[in-house]
Amino acid sequence: MATMKKTYHHGDLASVLTQAVRTLIERDGAAHFSIAEACKMAGVSTAAPYKHFKEKQDILESVAKSGFQDMTEEMIEARDAAGPNEAGRAERIAAIGKAYVGFARKNPGAFRLMFGSSPNVKENDTVHETGHRCFSILIEEVAAHLGMTPDDDRTKQLSVLLWTFVHGAASLEIDNDYEAADTVIDVDGMVDLATYRLLNTVN
Amino acid sequence: MATMKKTYHHGDLASVLTQAVRTLIERDGAAHFSIAEACKMAGVSTAAPYKHFKEKQDILESVAKSGFQDMTEEMIEARDAAGPNEAGRAERIAAIGKAYVGFARKNPGAFRLMFGSSPNVKENDTVHETGHRCFSILIEEVAAHLGMTPDDDRTKQLSVLLWTFVHGAASLEIDNDYEAADTVIDVDGMVDLATYRLLNTVN
């Protein structure tokens, strides 16, 4: 399928369109990209997408899902590169946080789409599930750190605390809001520091 | 001006439109509201706004500015209600953080507009300045807490650390992302806890 050309049928339009949209989202933002332009990039008419997606929203959900998959991969990779999870070591958790911010830095448009609510792509079941699996990477690591189960509410509460910080860091960085602080900001260093302080013993 | 009616000239269209847009932004998001609908609400033709604003973006900047003013007021009020700023007390700083989250909760559309970047309203000088003044509320409180000047970089760095957390909390809450954690979350309580832990001694 990938090598088909010059046929009346495109061959793999759904995934080509998803990729084109992802590119446009990084350029224009999820709110302002146009399907029409993605069609030009893919070399098809503006009506073609509607054979694969019911509406614009569906394409965005497809993009969000692929974003969550990429983010999960990058978090796992960063975690594994950070050494073992031993008592008192916060490096693996901090590495997950820095991967989270790193993903946002590289894919700001996708990041806003994945976590924003206009459009709200999270009500789609598969997007929701993919996002949930992404969050569970952090949950598992915090559970191991605390010596508790992933289901324990103390595990969840601490994970949410950590998530909140890195989400703020990612958001403020990609939206250029740190500029208001009039000082040089080392976001990764902040994540290290905040992880250490927020983990500080059990609640 | 406020009581004029039935005249050919509207009287106060700019501020009526700004208010209509702010209402629509809360309903549809800053990306999806339409000027046309705001015109219907104000009872004027779709061309009328362009006598007061060069383009859609200008109306959004007007909305963002009024949002920052409201947020600043609410932060000041919450801070003053939290008692004196004495050594070891973090209540005033936490109160500012909770007011930040509270503003976002009550005005999610305006909040996203103020801190988001699509559309980017912060390049407008007066918006930028109003936002800067808002941030300085926190800076001053942290400076007093540390016994340092607002200009000291340690003051700024710690302020940014605190801001990052509350911004994450506000964003995740209004975008319904905490749902992924599958547990009850007390955001205000989290802000208290995080403020205490992040303040913990000097960097």
Add this chain to the structure above:
DNA sequence: TTGATAAGTTAGTGGCGCTAACATATGTTA
């Protein structure tokens, strides 16, 4: 070979942001 279906096309609709040309109200000055 054929016939159902998948996946393209063109043409068109209604809504949008925005502009041009025009109309009317307001306020200043002779």
Add this chain to the structure above:
DNA sequence: TAACATATGTTAGCGCCACTAACTTATCAA
């Protein structure tokens, strides 16, 4: 008070967009 300049409305229309209807062509299975 008359008349002009300017501010602030109007209608009409452009080009772009999401999306649909009706049609055409390719693919695959019987």
